[in-house]
Amino acid sequence: MTKTFPIVGMHCASCAVNIQRALRKTPGVAAATVNYATEKANVEYDPEVVNESKMNEAIKGLGYELVADEPQVQDMKNKEIERWKWKFIVGGVISAISIWGSFTGMNWGVLLGLATISQFGVGWDFYRTTWASLKNRSANMDTLIAIGTSVAYGYSAAVTLLGVKGEPYFDTSVTIIALIVLGKWLEARARGKTSEAIKKLMGLQPKTARVIRDGKEMEIEIEKIIVGDKIRVRPGEKVPVDGVVESGETSIDESMVTGESIPLYKHEGDTVIGGTLNTTGTIIFMAKKVGSETMLAQIIKLVEEAQASRAPIQKLVDVISGYFVPAVLMLTVATFAGWYIFGPSTGSGLAGMLAAIAVLIIACPCALGLATPTALVVGTGLAAQHGILVKDAQALEIAHKINHVVFDKTGTLTEGKPVVTDIKGGDEVLKLAASLEAGSEHPLAKAILEAAEKTALQLAKVEKFEGLAGEGVKGIINKKEYRLGKPLDETDEIKKLENEGKTVVVLGTKEKTLGIIAIADTIRETAKDAVAQLQKQKIDVSLITGDNPRTAAAIANQLGVKRYFAQVLPADKENAVRQLQSEGKTVAMVGDGVNDAPALSAANVGVAMATGTDVAMEAAGITLVNKDLRSIPLALKLSRATLRTIKTNLFWAFAYNVILIPAAALGYLSPILASAAMATSSISVVTNSLFLKRTRL
Amino acid sequence: MDKIVVLASAVGLIGLIYWFFLGKKDEGGAVATDVKIKVAGGYSPALVKIPAGKEVTITLTRTDPTDCLEEFVIPDLKIKRNLVMNKDEVIKLKISKSGKYEFHCGMSMYKGAIVAV
Numbered sequence: 001m002t003k004t005f006p007i008v009g010m011h012c013a014s015c016a017v018n019i020q021r022a023l024r025k026t027p028g029v030a031a032a033t034v035n036y037a038t039e040k041a042n043v044e045y046d047p048e049v050v051n052e053s054k055m056n057e058a059i060k061g062l063g064y065e066l067v068a069d070e071p072q073v074q075d076m077k078n079k080e081i082e083r084w085k086w087k088f089i090v091g092g093v094i095s096a097i098s099i100w101g102s103f104t105g106m107n108w109g110v111l112l113g114l115a116t117i118s119q120f121g122v123g124w125d126f127y128r129t130t131w132a133s134l135k136n137r138s139a140n141m142d143t144l145i146a147i148g149t150s151v152a153y154g155y156s157a158a159v160t161l162l163g164v165k166g167e168p169y170f171d172t173s174v175t176i177i178a179l180i181v182l183g184k185w186l187e188a189r190a191r192g193k194t195s196e197a198i199k200k201l202m203g204l205q206p207k208t209a210r211v212i213r214d215g216k217e218m219e220i221e222i223e224k225i226i227v228g229d230k231i232r233v234r235p236g237e238k239v240p241v242d243g244v245v246e247s248g249e250t251s252i253d254e255s256m257v258t259g260e261s262i263p264l265y266k267h268e269g270d271t272v273i274g275g276t277l278n279t280t281g282t283i284i285f286m287a288k289k290v291g292s293e294t295m296l297a298q299i300i301k302l303v304e305e306a307q308a309s310r311a312p313i314q315k316l317v318d319v320i321s322g323y324f325v326p327a328v329l330m331l332t333v334a335t336f337a338g339w340y341i342f343g344p345s346t347g348s349g350l351a352g353m354l355a356a357i358a359v360l361i362i363a364c365p366c367a368l369g370l371a372t373p374t375a376l377v378v379g380t381g382l383a384a385q386h387g388i389l390v391k392d393a394q395a396l397e398i399a400h401k402i403n404h405v406v407f408d409k410t411g412t413l414t415e416g417k418p419v420v421t422d423i424k425g426g427d428e429v430l431k432l433a434a435s436l437e438a439g440s441e442h443p444l445a446k447a448i449l450e451a452a453e454k455t456a457l458q459l460a461k462v463e464k465f466e467g468l469a470g471e472g473v474k475g476i477i478n479k480k481e482y483r484l485g486k487p488l489d490e491t492d493e494i495k496k497l498e499n500e501g502k503t504v505v506v507l508g509t510k511e512k513t514l515g516i517i518a519i520a521d522t523i524r525e526t527a528k529d530a531v532a533q534l535q536k537q538k539i540d541v542s543l544i545t546g547d548n549p550r551t552a553a554a555i556a557n558q559l560g561v562k563r564y565f566a567q568v569l570p571a572d573k574e575n576a577v578r579q580l581q582s583e584g585k586t587v588a589m590v591g592d593g594v595n596d597a598p599a600l601s602a603a604n605v606g607v608a609m610a611t612g613t614d615v616a617m618e619a620a621g622i623t624l625v626n627k628d629l630r631s632i633p634l635a636l637k638l639s640r641a642t643l644r645t646i647k648t649n650l651f652w653a654f655a656y657n658v659i660l661i662p663a664a665a666l667g668y669l670s671p672i673l674a675s676a677a678m679a680t681s682s683i684s685v686v687t688n689s690l691f692l693k694r695t696r697l
Numbered sequence: 698m699d700k701i702v703v704l705a706s707a708v709g710l711i712g713l714i715y716w717f718f719l720g721k722k723d724e725g726g727a728v729a730t731d732v733k734i735k736v737a738g739g740y741s742p743a744l745v746k747i748p749a750g751k752e753v754t755i756t757l758t759r760t761d762p763t764d765c766l767e768e769f770v771i772p773d774l775k776i777k778r779n780l781v782m783n784k785d786e787v788i789k790l791k792i793s794k795s796g797k798y799e800f801h802c803g804m805s806m807y808k809g810a811i812v813a814v
Binding site: 008039065076080125128129130131132133134135136137138139140141142184187188304305306307308309310314317318321322323324325326329330333334336337340341365366368369370373392 | 700703704706707710711714715717718719721737738739740741743760761762763764765770771772773775776777781782784785786787801803804805806807808
């Protein structure tokens with residue numbers, strides 16, 4: 001069999017040669033090629049003679065590693081969760097026996113034995129990480145727990161073994177360890193759930209595909225598909241990569257990638273997206289994008305990047321977390337000294353020790369550290385499931401403040417495919433107009449040419465063609481000069497058409513008007529709903545268009561939009577955005593991401609509609625994978641929900657530490673109570689973030 | 698008398714804690730294109746210098762099971778990696794703009810920085 005494995009540890013092209021040589025020498029390996037750029041080895045081997053670990057051994061001596069299967073990280077996390085679970089079981093049993101024993105007067109020696117197992121068995125990790133940290137002159141939460149439990153354990157051991165005056169506190173140290181371990185177990189489980197959305201996306205791509213090469217159909221691994229391959233997809237199978245349908249017709253469920261809820265009909269010439277599910281028919285399509293270029297790969301990359309970015313709201317936490325643990329250690333010393341010096345005349349040392357332990361145990365930097373990232377991971381993941389890609393945490397944070405959304409009309413609010421709706425003057429007018437527009441890429445020209453094509457008109461030859469910037473075109477046909485463009489004067493007929501939201505062009509000679517052509521662009525089905533939903537969220541909506549004020553007003557009216565910017569040249573869209581901002585508005589600009597890039601960048605948040613299978617829009621803070629405009633109110637709602645979660649998390653994490661640390665220092669909290677509070681603090685933050693998934697969207 | 702001893706020891710200990718944890722200075726080594734960072738109780742070295750505009754390989758090896766060290770984040774470069782225990786994680790990057798790029802663990806407890814010069 002042939003398989004591709006990631007290789008770790010390559011530094012140069014010669015490494016690839018070394019690995020290749022080592023693999024080829026391994027018995028059972030028939031062929032091996034190693035690619036330095038992709039850091040992958042393609043190995044043809046006999047699985048009965050050699051396996052992944054043997055191949056790994058062969059190259060390990062050279063300082064490289066062959067990764068058998070990608071889901072290693074997940075395996076490791078599962079093992080981690082399992083480990084914490086067992087630690088809790090052992091620690092919990094010891095704790096229960098110790099508490100019962102301390103009430104019933106169990107032999108101190110037995111209690112010491114149990115506490116020793118707990119301290120250095122169950123709690124060994126705390127020492128290990130503390131030691132590693134101290135070597136780096138840093139400290140973390142484990143350092144605090146290791147010191148806190150060591151003090152309780154050490155004091156109790158001294159009472160038992162050395163006859164130091166007092167009572168042992170074995171139940172304290174073992175219960176703290178059991179509760180902290182319980183907290184770690186629950187936290188690890190909950191944290192795994194925060195990134196479920198991206199894991200789902202990663203699992204969408206099928207492993208193999210049916211490729212037709214040289215007339216032969218074969219099943220190959222997805223990594224081996226190359227651009228131009230023809231791929232057959234049968235009912236119930238997943239589309240392996242991005243491409244264009246060559247033959248057949250079917251319905252494809254794209255909901256998992258784009259959030260589009262209704263399966264889409266696809267036939268020849270339509271784009272298909274890798275990772276989506278083919279439902280009814282069989283198609284053959286040509287691969288256009290493979291590997292990291294596919295839409296799914298781009299989406300995963302974008303979501304991962306967004307989750308790695310820093311939210312501005314996190315800055316304060318970043319500063320605090322650097323000082324947190326040393327500050328708590330200093331406070332612990334001060335607590336003990338304070339009790340010893342100012343406490344009651346008898347037993348102040350012991351009370352000081354217990355208060356100091358409580359301070360060490362209650363302090364929870366983890367809750368602070370988890371507050372923002374967990375909410376961000378859940379929020380961006382949830383957005384991605386709905387076809388909303390957030391570029392970074394900053395965009396998400398600003399999005400929640402948006403109070404004005406401005407839409408570009410053509411291609412955003414409308415389909416961007418204008419069609420001729422009215423012709424006054426008959427086929428001759430259409431013929432002359434189409435002749436003048438022949439070869440033009442302008443959307444209006446395309447509409448006229450398409451109309452002419454439909455009626456099978458023969459175009460005439462044009463001489464002395466001239467484009468009149470922003471006004472239209474002119475040229476000579478059969479020795480007569482014609483002009484096609486914006487109306488020079490407004491007749492009732494023109495006004496009527498414009499009031500219907502249509503764009504009017506007029507064909508004429510120098511002497512007179514020959515005819516009128518009205519062109520309209522279909523408004524997207526979801527546009528009206530999107531506008532209404534935004535307005536319900538108390539967000540103002542406006543539209544920008546190059547159309548004249550009458551057409552703009554008509555379209556604004558159809559959509560229920562009160563404000564519009566008409567006759568705006570593409571280059572001036574940015575100014576419209578700035579004008580809104582100067583009025584004190586926080587503006588989101590929605591456009592196609594290609595022509596509107598400057599306006600998108602100028603807006604507080606740029607929202608781009610993905611075109612085709614391209615989702616990486618540089619200028620946009622938010623990219624909509626589906627063409628559903630209702631994703632915009634949804635995205636804003638999600639950003640508000642995420643920010644709300646981050647803020648509640650931060651509030652509780654701060655309040656928890658600010659209130660409970662002083663309470664512990666003043667002796668109001670026993671160490672056991674402190675450990676119970678500490679165990680619940682991190683988990684409550686993570687759980688609160690997970691509640692985001694339940695946001696009603 | 699014992700109270701004075703306790704007070705003096707406490708002040709001394711607080712000073713020691715401050716010096717030990719907050720008084721450290723990491724100058725970072727020489728500028729290099731192939732950087733190895735040990736991940737155990739933090740990052741060592743915590744300050745790495747790399748040339749701006751050149752492709753650089755950063756290899757992270759985690760030997761510490763602490764949960765938060767599992768994630769390695771360079772927020773300004775939007776890089777986040779999961780570090781598997783005892784396994785090299787290789788990050789290839791090219792920073793065109795010189796400056797300081799902080800990195801930290803998943804909970805922002807352990808920190809370090811890449812300085813592109």
